[in-house]
Amino acid sequence: MLMQCLPSLSFTFMPYKRLIPHCRDTQQLLSQAQDSNLPPLTRARVRIHLWTCTACTRFSQQLAFMRQAMQRLGKD
Amino acid sequence: MAFDPRQLEILRPQLVRFAALQLRNDALAEDAVSETMLAVLEHPDRFQEQSSFKTYVIGILKHKLLDQLRRGKREVQLSIDEDGDRSDADMMDALFTPAGHALEAAPSWGNPDETLERKEFFDILQLCIDKLPAKTGRIFMMREWLELDTDAICKELDITAANAWVLLHRARTRLKECLQLTWFGAKA
Numbered sequence: 001m002l003m004q005c006l007p008s009l010s011f012t013f014m015p016y017k018r019l020i021p022h023c024r025d026t027q028q029l030l031s032q033a034q035d036s037n038l039p040p041l042t043r044a045r046v047r048i049h050l051w052t053c054t055a056c057t058r059f060s061q062q063l064a065f066m067r068q069a070m071q072r073l074g075k076d
Numbered sequence: 077m078a079f080d081p082r083q084l085e086i087l088r089p090q091l092v093r094f095a096a097l098q099l100r101n102d103a104l105a106e107d108a109v110s111e112t113m114l115a116v117l118e119h120p121d122r123f124q125e126q127s128s129f130k131t132y133v134i135g136i137l138k139h140k141l142l143d144q145l146r147r148g149k150r151e152v153q154l155s156i157d158e159d160g161d162r163s164d165a166d167m168m169d170a171l172f173t174p175a176g177h178a179l180e181a182a183p184s185w186g187n188p189d190e191t192l193e194r195k196e197f198f199d200i201l202q203l204c205i206d207k208l209p210a211k212t213g214r215i216f217m218m219r220e221w222l223e224l225d226t227d228a229i230c231k232e233l234d235i236t237a238a239n240a241w242v243l244l245h246r247a248r249t250r251l252k253e254c255l256q257l258t259w260f261g262a263k264a
Contacts, residue, residue, distance in 0.1 A: 022175065022176030022177060023178035024168070024172045024177075024178075025176060028241070028242070031241065031244060031245035032241045032244075032245070034244075035225075035226050035240070035241055035244060036241070053178070054181040055178035058181050058182050058185075059178075059182075059252070061184075062182070062185060062252050062255075064188075065185060065188045065191075066248060066251060066252065069191075069192060069197075069198075069201055070220040070221060072192055072198070073198060073201060073221065
């Protein structure tokens with residue numbers, strides 16, 4: 001049974017959020033992972049979402065690509 | 077001298093452009109670039125060819141920009157980018173259903189290395205960065221170009237980590253949409 005989803009004010013409180021995050025929250029978390037380490041349980045929940053979501057899997061690849069591109073920007 | 081001073085002059089327009097993106101103020105950008113060029117010319121032996129000349133000069137510019145950011149902190153906080161905030165929120169709403177599902181999966185972007193070999197791609201990337209609303213563009217450059225970590229960004233901008241992460245997500249999403257439109261989607 002899925003738990004009630006509260007409006008997302010902060011991504012650091014996970015207990016009352018839905019068990020598997022939806023795309024919007026997943027993509028926020030994927031982006032956040034580029035800036036700080038996600039707690040292990042959160043990482044696991046994101047991974048589960050990615051198993052069955054092409055859109056978010058793509059987004060994850062796009063994030064990695066953009067980071068690579070930025071590292072090369074302005075360097076020869 | 078390990079470099080030709082004319083190389084420096086050739087770099088100037090690009091340096092000014094980078095600086096202007098970060099500082100959103102042409103005069104301050106020019107100052108930062110002038111200080112950078114002076115620093116390079118006054119200490120020619122510091123460039124030991126451990127990296128390319130351009131990388132070396134940009135490294136110095138980054139320090140000057142950080143100094144400027146710290147100096148100008150108060151002025152920057154007075155300008156509230158309301159339109160940017162609203163349009164960011166609109167953009168996020170447009171990409172997801174009310175239940176939070178992604179509306180569509182973008183097509184694959186193919187082989188990253190191939191794309192990153194193309195100079196035209198970096199021109200497009202620069203244009204997309206230029207198009208970011210002021211607040212999102214600024215934090216994005218602080219993170220991805222100046223390579224400040226979350227703590228440093230939060231101190232500079234006086235915002236919470238959660239706030240920073242939301243802004244960075246918006247920047248990346250907007251950038252992704254722009255690249256999809258102007259580069260990846262544009263090649264049929």
